[in-house]
Amino acid sequence: MQFQTYLDYKATSTGHLVEYEDPRDTSRTCLKCGKKMACTTQIFTCTHFGYSIDRQVQAPINIAEKYLKKKLTQWEEYKDVASSVPAERQLIKMVLGDLREFRDLIVRDVSQLDRRYTFISIVAT
Numbered sequence: 001m002q003f004q005t006y007l008d009y010k011a012t013s014t015g016h017l018v019e020y021e022d023p024r025d026t027s028r029t030c031l032k033c034g035k036k037m038a039c040t041t042q043i044f045t046c047t048h049f050g051y052s053i054d055r056q057v058q059a060p061i062n063i064a065e066k067y068l069k070k071k072l073t074q075w076e077e078y079k080d081v082a083s084s085v086p087a088e089r090q091l092i093k094m095v096l097g098d099l100r101e102f103r104d105l106i107v108r109d110v111s112q113l114d115r116r117y118t119f120i121s122i123v124a125t
């Protein structure tokens with residue numbers, strides 16, 4: 001909460017707006033398949049693909065995607081409003097596309113890390 005107050009203060013003083021997104025379920029929503037699953041440990045494991053990732057890595061990517069999808073939907077709903085800026089929609093789409101590429105990279109790298117750890121454990125034995 002102290003960080004939030006500081007962030008609001010700094011952003012406002014520099015003319016920026018801070019928007020918040022509900023983080024509910026974002027640490028237990030699979031980056032690979034998008035399904036929500038029960039998880040009580042730090043490491044999330046998808047029961048469909050066996051893919052595992054730290055929830056602290058998974059959550060912020062899901063929060064960012066949730067926020068951008070919401071902004072895009074809001075833009076679509078209110079696109080006739082005079083204050084809407086068409087360039088904003090393009091920017092949101094571009095950032096969402098970049099985020100999805102980043103997400104896919106994380107998913108692929110985590111899979112490769114799993115393979116590397118398997119290789120190292122085979123070599124070590």
Ligand SMILES: [Zn+2]
Pocket residue numbers: 030031032033034035046047048049051
């Ligand atoms: Zn999954």
